[in-house]
Amino acid sequence: MNRLEADVLVIGGGATGAGVARDAAMRGFSTILAERGDLAMGTTGRFHGLLHSGGRYVVRDPPSATECMQENLILRRIAADAIEDTGGMFVTTPWDDPAYAAKFHDGCKGAGVPVEELSAAEVLRREPRLNPRISGGFAVPDAAVDAWKTVWACARSAQEHGARILNYHRAVSLHVSDGAVTLAAVMDEATGETTEIEAGFVINATGVWAGRIAAMAGCGGVTVVPGNGIMIAMNHRLVDTVINRCKEPADGDILVPIRTVSVIGTTDSLVDDPDENAIGRDDVELMLAEGERLVPGFRSVRALRVWAGARPLFKDDKAGEADTRAMSRSFALIDHRERDGVERFLTITGGKFTTFRKMAEATLDKMCEQLATERPCRTADETLPGSESGHHYWIGARLAAREGDLTGDQLICECELITRHRLEDAMQRRATTNLDDIRRTLRLAMGPCQGGFCIYRATGILHDLARLDGPAANNSLRRFLEERWKGVQPILYGDQLRQARLDDWIFQGLLDVEHLPESAPA
Amino acid sequence: MIYDAAVIGAGTAGLAAALRMAEGGLKVIVYAKGVGSTHLTGGTIDVLGYTPHLVEHPETELPSFVDAHPDHPYARLSVATINDALGWFRGRMTTYDYTGNLAANLMLPTAAGAPKPSALVPETMAAGDLRGGGRFVIVGFTQLKDFYPAYLADNLSRFEAAPGLPVNARSVTQRAPIAQADVTPLSFARHFEDAEFRKAVIAGLEREVGGSDAVGFPAVLGLGEARTVCQELQDGLGLPVFEVPTLPPSVPGMRMFNALKRALSKAGGTVVMGGPALGADATGERVEALVTAAAARTRSYRARHFVLATGGFASGGIVMDSTGAVKESVLGLPVAGVPPTGEERFSPGYWASHPMARAGVAVDDALRPVDADGDVLYANVRIAGAAIAGAEPWREKSGEGITLATGYAAASSILESDA
Numbered sequence: 001m002n003r004l005e006a007d008v009l010v011i012g013g014g015a016t017g018a019g020v021a022r023d024a025a026m027r028g029f030s031t032i033l034a035e036r037g038d039l040a041m042g043t044t045g046r047f048h049g050l051l052h053s054g055g056r057y058v059v060r061d062p063p064s065a066t067e068c069m070q071e072n073l074i075l076r077r078i079a080a081d082a083i084e085d086t087g088g089m090f091v092t093t094p095w096d097d098p099a100y101a102a103k104f105h106d107g108c109k110g111a112g113v114p115v116e117e118l119s120a121a122e123v124l125r126r127e128p129r130l131n132p133r134i135s136g137g138f139a140v141p142d143a144a145v146d147a148w149k150t151v152w153a154c155a156r157s158a159q160e161h162g163a164r165i166l167n168y169h170r171a172v173s174l175h176v177s178d179g180a181v182t183l184a185a186v187m188d189e190a191t192g193e194t195t196e197i198e199a200g201f202v203i204n205a206t207g208v209w210a211g212r213i214a215a216m217a218g219c220g221g222v223t224v225v226p227g228n229g230i231m232i233a234m235n236h237r238l239v240d241t242v243i244n245r246c247k248e249p250a251d252g253d254i255l256v257p258i259r260t261v262s263v264i265g266t267t268d269s270l271v272d273d274p275d276e277n278a279i280g281r282d283d284v285e286l287m288l289a290e291g292e293r294l295v296p297g298f299r300s301v302r303a304l305r306v307w308a309g310a311r312p313l314f315k316d317d318k319a320g321e322a323d324t325r326a327m328s329r330s331f332a333l334i335d336h337r338e339r340d341g342v343e344r345f346l347t348i349t350g351g352k353f354t355t356f357r358k359m360a361e362a363t364l365d366k367m368c369e370q371l372a373t374e375r376p377c378r379t380a381d382e383t384l385p386g387s388e389s390g391h392h393y394w395i396g397a398r399l400a401a402r403e404g405d406l407t408g409d410q411l412i413c414e415c416e417l418i419t420r421h422r423l424e425d426a427m428q429r430r431a432t433t434n435l436d437d438i439r440r441t442l443r444l445a446m447g448p449c450q451g452g453f454c455i456y457r458a459t460g461i462l463h464d465l466a467r468l469d470g471p472a473a474n475n476s477l478r479r480f481l482e483e484r485w486k487g488v489q490p491i492l493y494g495d496q497l498r499q500a501r502l503d504d505w506i507f508q509g510l511l512d513v514e515h516l517p518e519s520a521p522a
Numbered sequence: 523m524i525y526d527a528a529v530i531g532a533g534t535a536g537l538a539a540a541l542r543m544a545e546g547g548l549k550v551i552v553y554a555k556g557v558g559s560t561h562l563t564g565g566t567i568d569v570l571g572y573t574p575h576l577v578e579h580p581e582t583e584l585p586s587f588v589d590a591h592p593d594h595p596y597a598r599l600s601v602a603t604i605n606d607a608l609g610w611f612r613g614r615m616t617t618y619d620y621t622g623n624l625a626a627n628l629m630l631p632t633a634a635g636a637p638k639p640s641a642l643v644p645e646t647m648a649a650g651d652l653r654g655g656g657r658f659v660i661v662g663f664t665q666l667k668d669f670y671p672a673y674l675a676d677n678l679s680r681f682e683a684a685p686g687l688p689v690n691a692r693s694v695t696q697r698a699p700i701a702q703a704d705v706t707p708l709s710f711a712r713h714f715e716d717a718e719f720r721k722a723v724i725a726g727l728e729r730e731v732g733g734s735d736a737v738g739f740p741a742v743l744g745l746g747e748a749r750t751v752c753q754e755l756q757d758g759l760g761l762p763v764f765e766v767p768t769l770p771p772s773v774p775g776m777r778m779f780n781a782l783k784r785a786l787s788k789a790g791g792t793v794v795m796g797g798p799a800l801g802a803d804a805t806g807e808r809v810e811a812l813v814t815a816a817a818a819r820t821r822s823y824r825a826r827h828f829v830l831a832t833g834g835f836a837s838g839g840i841v842m843d844s845t846g847a848v849k850e851s852v853l854g855l856p857v858a859g860v861p862p863t864g865e866e867r868f869s870p871g872y873w874a875s876h877p878m879a880r881a882g883v884a885v886d887d888a889l890r891p892v893d894a895d896g897d898v899l900y901a902n903v904r905i906a907g908a909a910i911a912g913a914e915p916w917r918e919k920s921g922e923g924i925t926l927a928t929g930y931a932a933a934s935s936i937l938e939s940d941a
Contacts, residue, residue: 288844299843299844299845300843300844303844407701407702407703407704408703409703409704410665410667410703410704411667411704412667420667420703453769456633456634456668456670456769457667457668457670457769459634459670459673460669460670460672460673461670463670463672463673463676464670464672464673469676470635470673470676470677470679470680471677471680473673473676474634474677477634481872482871482872482873484872485871485872486870489868489869489870492842492867492868492878493842493843493844493846494841494842494843494844497835497841497842498835498836498837498838498841501834501835501836501879502562502836504836504879504916505562505836505916505921506562506769506770508916508917509563509568509915509916509919509921510562510563510564510632510633510767510769510770511632511633511634511636512632512634512636512637512638512919513634513636514572514636514873514917515572515636515637515638516634516635516636516677517677517680517681
């Protein structure tokens with residue numbers, strides 16, 4: 001059995017966990033982060049990509065709105081490259097209560113969210129595809145954020161400060177002795193090998209799974225209710241600005257332009273198991289119907305992929321009813337010393353992507369307080385790797401890079417403009433045989449053809465580069481096709497159905513992937 | 523003017539139907555939005571490869587396959603018709619020959635290295651037949667991103683044709699004498715038609731291919747002169763040479779398209795390409811004219827007979843909208859095989875059988891469209907190719923066999939009805 005030691009063990013590699021690991025490492029703690037899958041593979045990688053201005057909370061939850069706006073400004077500074085400054089609008093459609101507009105405007109003023117009232121004509125001038133029956137709107141500083149890029153940048157920053165990132169390592173047990181968490185066992189998902197980590201402090205940043213980890217330390221009753229929400233990526237940028245409906249937040253009321261697509265979201269249904277991201281036909285239908293209200297013709301646009309993510313809605317069984325309501329909107333930092341008498345163990349859950357840095361700061365502040373050490377947080381001051389220039393990502397960035405060298409490199413993924421060098425570099429850097437990992441890292445196969453052309457190429461390249469044998473490479477290809485199917489099967493209609501059948505033609509009719517040799521069972 | 527026959531769609535089915543009718547003396551027009559299935563296929567004619575077990579002898583297995591699949595397009599045709607269609611097709615490929623027949627499938631490597639059963643293949647692919655085992659060298663080019671020889675050879679080497687007949691394959695990757703890093707298959711094919719280029723490729727390979735029985739290349743060995751290119755590579759390397767189809771657009775598919783289209787022009791047929799077919803003027807049981815989109819107006823083509831060869835979902839011949847409504851896209855024909863509302867149309871698992879994959883237009887034995895009761899909807903319309911219901915062409919490895927044989931049979935049916 002392997003053994004590692006660290007001042008801090010962070011369990012969970014979403015935005016919160018990566019943010020906590022970075023903060024801890026920057027405060028000089030030796031840090032290990034363990035994540036059961038790939039980084040940002042859970043809730044973090046399954047949202048619509050909205051960097052909140054806070055506008056969505058100004059009426060119902062002003063403190064959350066203020067917090068969002070503050071963090072929005074910080075992330076624009078430290079994670080510029082992961083953010084596209086699209087701006088946002090809240091628009092009033094014929095289906096929205098016109099009286100909400102005044103409440104919204106006052107709410108923005110009160111919460112410190114910059115707001116500009118727009119006439120209907122101005123809304124349509126800025127976004128001509130929107131419903132012409134929109135009666136007016138407001139501009140707010142919403143933006144689009146690439147979650148994978150942000151989380152990996154946090155992880156790299158943490159590594160630069162000495163942290164160790166163990167992705168595909170599942171926490172299997174926590175050991176409590178003399179009333180303190182002292183030891184954790186994590187299992188390598190690839191090899192099945194277990195590593196024991198002796199940790200001075202353990203931070204549970206597993207979001208919707210936090211109850212399970214807390215229970216490993218004997219802290220019961222940490223209930224995180226998974227609120228399942230579906231999102232659909234539509235082909236093209238139907239809008240270039242984040243569009244929200246100017247009404248109480250509800251299903252299907254937001255359209256986020258991100259990279260080459262626009263994402264409509266979302267729903268909210270309580271589920272039992274956060275790992276079962278079911279996508280109901282009714283949910284898809286609801287998104288299309290609401291999308292049609294925002295952008296007429298929405299139904300005839302290609303839907304590229306659908307996914308669901310589980311928001312962590314924290315409910316402390318040990319707290320009173322009043323506390324629960326107060327906590328569920330913002331994040332929850334659970335002090336297990338105070339709550340359960342378990343030392344050196346904190347749980348951070350709830351919250352939202354936009355405030356992940358603040359959540360990490362609060363967590364580390366609490367830990368330092370318990371360890372009676374003063375180490376100030378610096379995460380808001382230091383720029384993340386890749387964002388040094390301070391320039392925001394812009395939609396033409398990849399094309400501009402490609403235009404610099406039109407003949408010198410091969411374009412492997414035409415949809416997302418990924419060159420062979422870039423792909424090989426990512427494969428080597430990530431040291432993974434999972435093409436889905438590469439997909440999340442580079443957006444490989446995220447465009448209209450959903451890998452129809454690039455995935456055979458990527459498999460061939462991976463085979464040579466990673467020295468895989470044929471069956472192992474075939475497994476990577478098959479797994480990719482299986483995962484992809486989950487994201488397209490519920491939205492097969494129109495042109496995307498045509499694309500899916502063309503892709504079957506390629507993979508089955510031309511390449512006959514069904515009859516490629518499989519690995520012998522281990 | 524009134525044409526004898528108007529064909530909608532320029533894939534294998536449409537071009538075959540049109541050519542056969544033109545050869546039979548009919549005045550034929552092909553109307554198509556663009557090029558069709560030819561450019562997507564590997565150039566092989568796969569008639570039946572998996573049922574789901576491997577089919578070695580399509581001719582003997584077709585009758586039992588049809589018995590088990592009474593709604594399959596092959597159930598509308600006799601084995602003799604399929605055989606005739608293959609023979610007819612071979613005679614129309616003028617720039618190079620096709621080899622093979624319905625009696626036994628060849629097993630040719632795909633670009634991923636799977637052995638795929640095909641009945642009829644270009645002569646430039648035949649030496650890749652894996653049925654006898656053997657030692658192969660697979661050649662790739664650094665500038666061609668659609669072909670991975672090491673991956674292909676790795677998989678191929680795990681195939682055993684029969685006990686004691688192993689396949690051994692290794693790979694060579696060569697830098698072709700082309701400046702650019704990213705070269706399309708079609709561009710490669712044009713380079714191969716240059717003798718100097720071929721010489722350079724042969725020189726680079728001479729020392730690499732020793733000890734093998736045959737040398738495999740991506741299917742980019744010339745467009746119009748594939749026979750010459752292959753012959754010269756064979757002579758230069760002193761070994762049989764074969765092509766392996768790459769990702770679309772497919773060079774062997776283009777050869778097929780060019781040969782059929784040229785033959786059609788020679789036989790007096792017309793091909794109009796570039797706009798969508800919008801619908802038809804129909805009276806009762808007959809279609810009178812095809813209505814198409816021309817520049818800023820519609821244009822009608824009147825004909826006595828019509829062949830609808832617009833393909834399935836992949837080609838836009840059959841469409842489904844976001845509400846789940848399914849229709850045939852030109853004539854609005856009813857689509858058979860659609861699971862009732864509420865039932866799963868596509869299975870949750872990718873490898874499972876998907877009910878919607880078999881959806882299409884139901885036809886009678888003359889390939890005329892029929893409704894749910896089996897009554898003919900339009901007496902002067904024939905359906906050919908992937909628009910016909912009942913097949914899972916890519917799983918069965920039956921796509922080109924169905925398109926070719928139904929295209930051929932649709933034309934026969936019209937010629938007979940005129941006789």
